[in-house]
Amino acid sequence: MSDTVTVRDEVGAYADAVLRELADLPEAERADLVDDLEQHLAEVAAEGEGSLAAQLGAPETYAAELRASAGLSAFAAPHHSWRAQLRASAEQAGVRLRSLPGAAAVLDFLPELRPAWWLVRGPLLVLLVVVIQGLGLGVSLLVPMAAAAAASVALGRRGVRGHLRAAVTVANVIAGWFGLWLLLMLLGGGLGSAAAAEGYAPMPVPVTSPFLTHPEGEPITNLYVYDANGRQLEDVYVYDGGGRPVEVGPIDAAVIPELETDYERAADGTPLTNRYPLDQYLRSFDEADGSVVRRPRPAPEVTIPGADDGSDDRVAPSPAPRASVAPTPATSGVR
Amino acid sequence: MDASQLRKGVLDLAVLAVISRADGYGYDIVRRLREAGFDDVGDASVYGTLRRLFAGGALTSYVKPSGEGPHRKYYAVNDTGRDLLEESGKTWRAFVEAVDALLAREDAA
Numbered sequence: 171m172s173d174t175v176t177v178r179d180e181v182g183a184y185a186d187a188v189l190r191e192l193a194d195l196p197e198a199e200r201a202d203l204v205d206d207l208e209q210h211l212a213e214v215a216a217e218g219e220g221s222l223a224a225q226l227g228a229p230e231t232y233a234a235e236l237r238a239s240a241g242l243s244a245f246a247a248p249h250h251s252w253r254a255q256l257r258a259s260a261e262q263a264g265v266r267l268r269s270l271p272g273a274a275a276v277l278d279f280l281p282e283l284r285p286a287w288w289l290v291r292g293p294l295l296v297l298l299v300v301v302i303q304g305l306g307l308g309v310s311l312l313v314p315m316a317a318a319a320a321a322s323v324a325l326g327r328r329g330v331r332g333h334l335r336a337a338v339t340v341a342n343v344i345a346g347w348f349g350l351w352l353l354l355m356l357l358g359g360g361l362g363s364a365a366a367a368e369g370y371a372p373m374p375v376p377v378t379s380p381f382l383t384h385p386e387g388e389p390i391t392n393l394y395v396y397d398a399n400g401r402q403l404e405d406v407y408v409y410d411g412g413g414r415p416v417e418v419g420p421i422d423a424a425v426i427p428e429l430e431t432d433y434e435r436a437a438d439g440t441p442l443t444n445r446y447p448l449d450q451y452l453r454s455f456d457e458a459d460g461s462v463v464r465r466p467r468p469a470p471e472v473t474i475p476g477a478d479d480g481s482d483d484r485v486a487p488s489p490a491p492r493a494s495v496a497p498t499p500a501t502s503g504v505r
Numbered sequence: 506m507d508a509s510q511l512r513k514g515v516l517d518l519a520v521l522a523v524i525s526r527a528d529g530y531g532y533d534i535v536r537r538l539r540e541a542g543f544d545d546v547g548d549a550s551v552y553g554t555l556r557r558l559f560a561g562g563a564l565t566s567y568v569k570p571s572g573e574g575p576h577r578k579y580y581a582v583n584d585t586g587r588d589l590l591e592e593s594g595k596t597w598r599a600f601v602e603a604v605d606a607l608l609a610r611e612d613a614a
Contacts, residue, residue: 202559205578206531206552213532214548232549239516239553240560 181211184222184229190257191233195242203236288326291345292318298348382418390418391426393446394469400477402469405434406446415444428453430464509545518597519543520554521563521582521590530569530577531555555580563589 185208192200211222218225226232237244267273293315300311330338382390393416395403408416432449433441450467512519523529523537535551558564563586568576582590 203552203556206555209577210531210548210552226548235547235549236553236556239547239550240556241553 180222181208181215184211184226184232187229188233188236191230192237203240284326285323288323289319290349291342292320292322294345294349294352295341297352298344382416391429392418392448392450392467394472395446396472396474396477398474398477400474404447407442408444408446417443418448429467512543512546513550515597516543516546516550516554517558518590518593520551520558521586521593524564524580525582525587525590528579528581530579534580558586561585 185204188207189200189204192203195203211226214225215222223229227235234244236242267277296311296315296318300307325338384390393406393408395406395408397403410416430451430453432451433443434445434449435441447469451464452467454463454465455461456463519538519541520534523534523541529537531552532548534555535546535548538546538551555564559566559580563582564580565583566578566580569579571577
């Protein structure tokens, strides 16, 4: 018996889809076509094997063929609302999806999930109001959320018609999108700010390393820049490939306890944290008189490839006369 | 050559011929056409053709209650349809003769 019902449903759905494609025809003409159509579909369904779509092609194709052979013009869109088109293409996609192995079982299972959605959408809408109003999250929310769940399930079980139905559709869409957003936020851990508003402190992120480290994890505490001649440059601003200032960051006291950094400051007082080398001092305790001595941290001793030991001889920026003088001894460099 | 295109071109004639032998309802006509060699004719094409011939006044229709279903719409050829069938039949035969003659000359050459 249930087979008969299914067949009739399938015929009805297919006929509806075809008629939607004929929506622009005069009523009398359509009525004539329907007469034949339902009769035909019932016959095909009773006789053939497989779904109507498998035997006759998609309803849209059927309608187009019917139009062409009946000498009717191709579908004129005006009566065809975008909703009908959307529905038709969704149905067509559904037919195609169904033909995939296992897809039919999954699709048939979806309606069974509806009660679960009814249960969730109510509380979701309550949560949305809370978030929009900027109210805090708390246990007191459980009461309105439970009430909303109960109301939404009751609504789902009873079903609605008319204008109310449109309202429910809108509410469903809003709840759906909000639910999706909430899920993404939860997955991304982005709910911390909402929790903080309620008074829960966001979990502190332990800073275990300075901003810049060597590959092995040893902190970089300062940057010294040299030009090709081995001259150390002062007051150099360093930026990364994204144009963001490169900072060594707070230097953990555990790394170099005696290190102290004095940042150069802009006119308005903001520290210039990417201006190198940073002015750094090393504090030491003078045992003789018991005072704390602060002395500038010395620049490291480096060898610049191809430069002349960083000696002042090579610093002159202008074409120095010594360029025309006899070359310096081979021991002084490779240039 | 695509035979289905040829069949489509003479579908009017074929449908009229089928119905002129015996009245029939839509799907019955589809079946009889398929048995006669129009095996790849689309269901919707036949129904559309029936619709057009009916609207053009070549067919009449009447409803006949069937055993299991509610009713079936039968089509019958009227005088206009018979005239059309005769006309179309002549055109078809002339066309076939012309093509045959062309093909015969090709063979002889």
